[in-house]
Amino acid sequence: MRKRIAAMILASVLVLAALPLCAWVDEPREGDVSQGSANGVDVAVSEEGEAALASGASFAFDDFSRAQKGSNRDVDGTYIGYAYYQGASDDYLVAVAVEGGVIVRIPQQATDFIDTKDPDDLSLVQSYLIALDSAAVNGGVVLSDEVPWTFTTGQSVEQDGIVYSFGVSAGEERYYVTVMGADGSDIVADTNNEARPEYVDFAHVVDPSAVNIVPPATGLAAFGEFLANLDWSPLWVTLKTTGVAIVFIFILGLAAAYFSLRIPKRAQDIADTIFTIPMVLPPTVCGFVLLLALGNNSPVGRWFIDHGFSLVFSWPATVIAAVVVAFPLMYRSARGAFEGIDPTMLDAARTLGWSNGRIFFRLMLPLAWSSIAAGTVLAFARALGEFGATLFLAGNYAGITRTIPIAIYFEWMGGDMDTALFWTCVVIVFSFLVILFINLWSKRTTKYRRQAIEE
Template sequence: MSRPGRSLLPALLAMPLLLLLVVPVAMLVARATPDALLGELRNRETLSAIRVSLLTSTVALAVIIVLGTPLAYWLSRSRGRFAAIAGTLTDLPIVLPPSVAGVALLLTLGRAGPVGGWLDSAGVRIAFTPAAVVIAQVFVAAPYFIRAARAGFESIGAELRESAVIDGASAWELARLVLVPMTARSLGAGAAMSWSRAIGEFGATIIFAGNLSGVTQTMPMAVYLGFENGLERALVLSTVLIGLSLVLLITVRLLGWRAAAPAS
């Protein structure tokens, strides 16, 4: 028994937003001719933007995985009020405007800030360096990995962990033989999501890290600032960014992003 009224209406209502989400991206890619792509890909500034983006986002991802995994595990195990507050705070950068993140980072880690001032007197300079780009990316992208990893860890029953410990597993063995293999998909999906967010990061970076070709100028920044000089470069870099993002999103899909649904 088919009810066309019921099946057609939602599909019709779905169209406007779907078109809005898809058409601009398609237009952008359609504007980038292969000739322009190849030509721009030989340009030094374009290449250095791609290099800076890939380098910084990879380092950011490594930092996120190394520091985010223990944090996510702790959040998944702790039941106290402190952990609940910490869990909420780690989600904050997802909803915070990147410009706010940039100002916050600059006021903290800039040399006029408390932490940055101390580092500066020790000879460590952060603002206007690739390190600032990495820190901005970690700040905005880490929550995605933490959420996914936390949900993964929470899906492992307490009995399983306890029986592993009763069988004589050390903490390291527990992590290596039980936790990581069982949550590999969640961790992978979270990592891909974080990486794509890190590559796309712009607002916090331009405030905290500034803009210098070959040093701190990432692909999104080159798109933004290069727009008025030459649409070509913006188009090429946008196309590269869209391609990368699609690959990462498909990865997330294949790994089952559902694992990263908010922990309940």
């Protein structure tokens, strides 16, 4: 009995403590601050991240969206503030994330579902917003119940000299959330930039029966669903690009290394510098130079356009970018191997009447094969991971030029950490297997070639 009485007293104290935290702004521009915290209720979020529902709740959220940035806006020549597009109606619940707090505007239409005097309803609003915001931005800055929350049903609220207005009409079916100084000043000016909101969330408050959330899959079922919904085109583009590029890299690297040793010494130094420089330049510089050389305004680019094909921002451009940045690795490895061959062996082969071609394929390649294989591995890895030059020259077109490194970057930028992590693991595993295969194959072939030479 004593435990029950103690529990009732503790519950009463907690309710009384929570009531002062929920002050309301019933009239525009009065802006009383209310504090709230999420009540730990389990919130189910839809797979697309647009709806949220808690078991037994009297309302749900739907049509959730997040506006990361706004813009200064004028209406009929009058400055209305730094504005975020709200939608075609004024019935959205709005959450403005500011530095050190959150401002929530509950529209009049939503008061049919939300009791604005009930702390539990306010905590549920917090829970919905935090859950939806966390699902919308995987790994980014999200709403928190550890900062002060301001709730209002009015059209505007003022805090610290900043006025936040909701449902500001800018013409037929165009409504904005606007922020400006109390004196009408621009909050994004250099002297007051810290007052700009971090982002704004929007959601419709609906009856729970209007939301149907299917429980998410777990374990292997979730992974299978992830794979089924994954866009696999970056993998095919990467394999196709790297496979074609490594053929060109191998042939051009060996040819450049061989012929650079057969020209005068001064010319060798110049050729070596030209062939090696893409290795030391940043990939973005290589991409920009290629864009200037092969773009639509260059003679080469115009020639391709005149023949019905634009070279830049096409799949061949991904191959060109990969070849240019990975070629020096193959060239340097092959040239170093060729320079390490004993010249007397080559002279002896010539005295036996061997042609240059036979010397190259029957003598130089077997002796230099270990270094050539290592160069091939390095060039393959470099081509597989190429990002900067490809993005400059070929762009980011799904199914055409979007390779795995580009997909990782843009998925991460879009907040899809799961997809970015998956492609990262694919690159690591694939690179490991290919390098292991080439190393084992190179070791085996080198052993046989060495035995053949000894015989």
